Amino acid sequence: MMSGIPVGIAGLGWHVPDRVLDNHYFTRFVDTSDQWIQQRTGISERRWLADGEAPSDIFVAAGKRALEDAGVSPYDVDMVIVATVSGDFLGTPATACIVQDKLGCKRASAFDIQAACTGFLYGLQIGSQFIASGNLQNVLVIGGEALSRICDINDRNSVVIFADGGGAALLQPHDVCQQGLIEDATLGADGTGWHYIQRPKGGGKEPMTPEILAEGTHNLRMKGREVYRFAVERMSYLVSWALKGQDMDELGWVFPHQMNRRILETVSEKLAIPKEKVYMNVHRYGNTSAGTVPICLGEAKDNNLLVKDSLLILAAFGAGLTWGAARIRW
Helix, strand or coil, X not given: CCCCCCEEEEEEEEECCCCEEEHHHHHHCCCCCHHHHHHHHCCCEEECCCCCCCXXXXXXXXXXXXXXXXXXXXXXXXXXXXXXXXXXXXXXXXXXXXXXXXHCCCCCEEEEXXXXXXXXXXXXXXXXXXXXXXXXCCEEEEEEEEHHHCCCCCCHHHHCCECEEEEEEEEEEHHHHCCCEEEEEEEXXXXXXXXXXXXXXXXXXXXXXXXXXXXXXXXXXXXXXXXXXXXXXXXXXXXXXXXXXXXXXXXXXXXXCCCCHHHXXXXXXHCCCCHHHECCCHHHHCECHHHHHHHHHHHHHHCCCCCCCCEEEEEEEECCCEXXXXXXXX
């Protein structure tokens, strides 16, 4: 169980770019089809940034909506955490600092975290600890990506899956916001699987060269079969952990990482969770990595799907390999 001062979610916000790409767009670059993509991933379309847009634009828009939803002034934010692997710059400065400036959170500390698709869950627990300890009152946690900027347009295994978008949550002491109580959370990692999803070259180990740029190995690469097996096992474990000892009649929604429709359907069947309780929007937005869970949460709230006192399960897994889950009483 979470210790210290109980923490709640005071506000939610999300944002995806206006540019919509359907599956037919990719047939000019790789050997694929709309039918192939839908059968294997469940994705029909996704959002990509337009030329001239920055990843921080997504994060700022999501953060602004979360602050408005919570009724909190940017000046009152104590900390900004941005979970992303595709920020505005390579390594430095932290995209969170850019977001802090653009939002006008002048009093806030700011830093990035990198846990790939699990990033928002990591950020949620990190931010919660600062509030639970009594040190801070308002922590803005943002998870999002601009994966279109680090995909290889000629790699069929990844380019049709990944997309751009992000979501945000404003955390407060629960006795202040009176909603979204974070009852418990868990995080984990298995570094032996670091090579399943990676950008092979162009980092500190093998710095960027003209040859690396030409071969495209500075972009994302994924071992699909290995990731699929890990995803089914780990998502099943996380949802089971969150539901242990809980009344299934109180379950409102499971908000899983949106990587692949088949994975989510397999886990739902394996755990005997009604499909109508598993939130899915992967068909509309693709895999936005750290953005998927908060986008789902924000979209559900906008559609009045979050019922007071219902149980919400958040679960994600990602490169690293990392995983995390949270049980929330709305």
